[in-house]
Structures are given as C-alpha cells and as structure tokens.
Amino acid sequence: MKRDDASAEPSPESLTEMPEVDFSTAIRPNRYANLRGEFEHAVFLDRELFARFGSAEKVVEALKLLADLGEKSRSRGAA
Helix, strand or coil: CCCCHHHHHHHHCHHCCCCCCCCHHHHHCCCHEEEEEEECCCCCCHHHHHHHCCCHHHHHHCCCCCCHHHHHHHHHHHH
C-alpha cells in the first residue's frame, strides 16, 4: 500500500496538540562508570595463555617487558 507524501507529515492541528518535549534531561550518565577503576582498555586472553601467567599483574608485567625489549631492539637497529 502506497503512502501519500501529504499524509506522512503531521497536520498543524496535531502539532499544536503535542507538547514540546525536552530530551536533554533524559540522558543519564553511566552509573557503573565509577566501578571500573583506573583501567582504560580491556584485553581478553585465551584461558591457556592466562593459565601460564596466573594473574593480571603478571600479564601486565610481561607486556611491559615485551614493549621495552621492542623499543631497545628498534633503537639498536637504527644505530
């Protein structure tokens, strides 16, 4: 069934009946945002890989060590 372009627009009478609604107050901040702590990104590891490290702290330590080694190898390669 085809719709008329004229029927798609609201009539002036219906617009006067509808109250103006302000949706700016409807936006709520994330109530769980303060629970996330200080982290900014989440990384998901395989269970087998996490089992090798045993804790999140050990994973972070290993990643920092790997990043430091990568920087050192780049600086040596440029020299």
